[in-house]
Amino acid sequence: MAELPRLLEGLDPEQREAVTAPRGPVCVLAGAGTGKTRTITHRIAHLVERGLVVPQQVLAVTFTARAAGEMRTRLRALGAGGVQAQTFHAAAFRQLRYFWPRVLDGSVWPLTDNKFRLVMQAAHRLGMSTEKESVRDVIAEIEWAKASLVGPEQYSKVTTQLGRPTPVVADQLSKAFEVYEQLKNEARVLDFDDLLLHTAAILEDHPEVSEEFRSRYRSFVVDEYQDVNPLQQRVLDAWLGGRDDLTVVGDANQTIYSFAGAAPKWLIGFPRRFPEATVVRLERDYRSTPQVVSLANEVIDAAQGRPAGTRLRLVGQRADGPKPDFAEYDDEPAEAEAVAHRIAALAQQGVALSEIAVLFRVNAQSEVYEKALSDADIPYQVRGGERFFARNEVRQAMVSLRGAAARDDLSGEDLPANVRAVLSELGLTTRPPEGGAARERWQSLSALVELAEELAATVPEAGLARYVAELDMRAEAQHPPTVEGVTLASLHSAKGLEWDAVFLVGVVDGTLPIQHADGNDAAVEEERRLLYVGVTRAREHLTLSWALSRSAGGRRHRKRSRFVHSLVPEGHPAALPAQTARRSGSSGKSKADKPTCRLCGNRLVNTKDIKLGRCAECPSDADQELLAKLRAWRSQRARELQVPAYVVFTDATLLAIAEQRPGDSAALTAIPGVGATKLERFGAEVFELVSGE
Template sequence: MTDRARLLEGLDPQQRAAVTAPRGPVCVLAGAGTGKTRTITHRIAHLVQRGLVVPQQVLAVTFTARAAGEMRTRLRGLGADGVQAQTFHAAAFRQLRYFWPRVLGEELWSLVEHKFRLVAQAAGRLGLSTDSDAVRDLASEIEWAKASLLTPERYPDAAARRGRDCPVPTESFVRLFEGYERAKNAAKVLDFDDLLLHTAAMLEDSPEVAEEFRARYRTFVVDEYQDVTPLQQRVLDVWLGGRDDLTVVGDANQTIYSFAGAEPRWLTEFPSRYPKAEVVRLERDYRSTPQVVGLANRVIAAGGAADTSTGLTLVGQRPDGPAPGFEEYDNEAAEAAGLARAVARLAGEGVPLSEMAVLYRINAQSEVYEQALAEAEIPYQIRGGERFFARTEVRRAMSALRAAANGARREDTELPSRVREVLAEVGLTGTAPTGGTARERWQSLNALAELADELFATEPEADLPRYVAELDTRAAAQHPPTMEGVTLASLHAAKGLEWDAVFLVGLVEGALPIQHAQGDESSVAEERRLFYVGVTRARRHLRMSWALSRGKGGGRRRRPSRFLAGLASGAAGNARRGDRAGAGTRRRSAAARCRLCSAELTSEAEMRTGRCADCPSDADEELLTRLRSWRRERARQLRVPAYVVFPDSTLLAIAERRPTDTEALAGISGVGATKLERFGADVLSLVNGSGKR
């Protein structure tokens, strides 16, 4: 088979059309899960292989360092090493470092990664609030203005025209914006927006610089083109310099960053700007089951198709899966407890925790779900928190690994064992601590150990220096290893990711669509697209839930999100009530009571044991010891963490209640039908005293 045939092997007809399109303007409209990254990397490799472009003359830009890193990795595997794949800002920074000293005769100014301090100082001088939330809002408004190519003078008219909700009176914001720019320039520092502004200005004002740049880069590829801002489009235009050797890839249905200045019109109007452009539509969804795909299509269709030339209808390519689920609860605590039970059920069925995600509209919603997962002893990680490679334990571990690699000589010890030896020196133990910060640190170190397993599986000859090099590459690209635990993330943070199971939670009016968007038609449309993005993150399992009140005993005043209309009728009458009621049921379930004192049970842990926290445990300690020993052995056999078999709280409940038959065992919270079938006989044998330690 020729190299060209290998590049085209396995592509569907539309992907192949995009890959083999001639140089020139190409617009790839790629729906969620349709293989866009595969398509554009194969296109670049195809152009290189045919000798139509030199790898070093290709500049591919995307919106996250992780996506750029993945693109570089794939291109290397396709024989197109040397292609520059970077974010817009990284590409601009690289160009400024090269051209700034030549044009301005001085070293490039320092980059300020966070503008918070400068904005706070400018706000303080004007007597404006310097509260953290207020400063963040002001910083975000400055970013929107600069991304929209607005100077302080032009801001008032543009903000009024677009109905912008300025965090302070417009006149005050203009003065703050001016003061921020003066302070920044006086300190000779740049913010991230300046990287793009100065790059564009330098190429526009210096013909020699523009000529040198355009001689170096001749072919451009832009991923996620629906998210381009006017500032980024200005940079792209000046890079091109009137040329049309440009491939763009995007999906208008996934435009969710308008608040930051993104404008999908650059994508939707691409055929108008380039009348000879080849337009290819990718609609075959290889990610999700037909059930998930069908629901996603209904979500987006309910909002009306604004432009049939760019609107995409996905066609699922995977085998059938379970129908998406809809759950309605009386309050948030009940919703969170139901979520924890559903996660535990899927884990018992073999779905890895790292392949599950809980997605919500804003980060403030996460607390109740964190608490429920913690009570159920289900590990989780929050996406959007501290970066993995910035964590103290990870930095210490990498220092130890680097020191060991520098002194390494050829050893007989295989890579996974050697890495664990080093990590043991900085805190990695054979079993995970029982919770809290210690467990989080352990999970970080264990993720590094499991990355060594992955590398060794693909490169059996890999040694410690090779492993450290892989870590350094991932750190530079902010591409952390997979950690065992459910991912909690906002819908925005989930963009570009996917999981086997996705739980969309808190789906009520005021949260989705969010309260401040409800009076504006275009904002509500964007909230619908955000919901669509959440739905399309799921490969197989999709569950949507909402609560009718915030706290227990509160009035059931909340309404399910309007986006659920036509999907679930408890929004229209056909949603399940929690985990216990059938379709269409509107009954309020009776409160669970302590079996010892009859007090109402409130937490997941209390419901498992059937007693309140104030009542003493009456567990059979000998039985509990036998159960733990059995669980450890079963977990080892199944090669899963012990909590996947049963969490500690379920073992404690079994030791307290000592069920003697299947019906009694099934009545313990945490013992679902799947676990009853897999482990029931063993557990009952242990309870009846015939199990061995």
């Protein structure tokens, strides 16, 4: 067999077909994990190596600076370093700086560094709310309108036709849009979307400019083509100028940004637009185990009304791995604690914490996982959002709650009602807003009420002062130093990333699919694609879980997501109806089973207190000499096992051992954090240290 050319080595037949396709229109339908970046970079390098294109005449665009940087690095390694690989906006800005002085007076206007201030001025001039969240919602709508090629004068009519929810009355928002544009032009500045709008306009309206540009760039590549919006497609059409030397790569099954104007119609319709196009389907998944791939296929196969261009069916290429797991819990704290324990077990098995992710639908869900990981001494980082207690609305709420507790001016002993009364002054309403920043703020404030409900269920006599103290303790615990650890991220911010182990949490109706998607078939299907994106982030370990109640002791009224009904294997404990599971005792504890302090007898609420077996107010009776020996032993064992020390035992577990001095297996495993695996692995050594032998 003849030896393959260098740039075709290691490629599968479909990847080679895409790489060697002739110049002209090429559409690569690439499923998750199928090596699309490798394929398109090898295609570009192959065209350059064969002398079919000059590197400097190729423009490759994608959607993030990270992806563009990765593309440039790979192209340099393949001998095609002169290719321009940039984001849409970076490419447009570069072109504007060059062409602007030729067609307009002076140099290109600078990018505004304060869009928020301009929109706030517009809102103030019109008597609209200038609250931070309201302004952010107006900004998001203006960005959607510009990306969708909708001007201020068309906004009201178009949103009505589309049935698009608007944060304020559509006519009012269109006026704010108009005033914002006036203020921006008076200040002689551009916003991000203007880079694309002006680039398209210059190329469309000035033939001498477009002729020069098209002689400079002759071949185009677009990555993540399912995510283009009408404005980006207009720019691409202006770049092409009727030519067809275009390679596009995408996966309509991963279209999750339609709220920002993205649409897969150009990807799906590519063969109709270019009847001579080469169309290649990449379906061999090199990222995930066959078990994960099979579940991903089940998720997307259930989608309604899938057009032909979306019917990719992944085929796993890796060795077998563990089956995806499913778990149902009584409440979110129990779900989060179980996830933390499973993460500790994976770390003990050698999975790096940086290769583990907890993914959720909305950022407000992160708080309970931040707490559970903090209690378990597992480092983490929040991607694409602030930690819960660092959010502006949460900080404002804590100031108001602290003030109310100090004044003691609330009547009644109903803690959740008192908290709700305080937060209502900050904008907490009975019903959630439609969406956007206002809904994120509502979700954060609502989470604070649910924390009050959780505390009231476990400590009925707790008042506002006790609740504020609990919040302060949680806030302090959830600011660990920034270190490499478990990733907490929303499903949207996880796009394009992958981990060895993924926990998809909070998979309940009303969250996934999100409540405001109900009644809109297209919105529900986008939520299904979001779950598909989450599943395909996992290389080997995958767990989907949900909780029947938000807070401990709360009413178990939630239902697992409709998307997972057909996914849970028959006979799996999580497949049982909730009431059956409760009767069989498969999960949850009765209030009588709640742990109490071994010193004062009060009920324990905090996870760390439960681990120690005493409340924080009671003095520690730890054997300090034993504690020092335990720490020295842990350090030695961690070095031997080449794992972080907390993987052996956390600080809280060591302190609990030093306090309780367990003498047998039952006593040791009664300490949370010491399961059967750790008993078998470390039990004998711990008993020797405790006994002093």
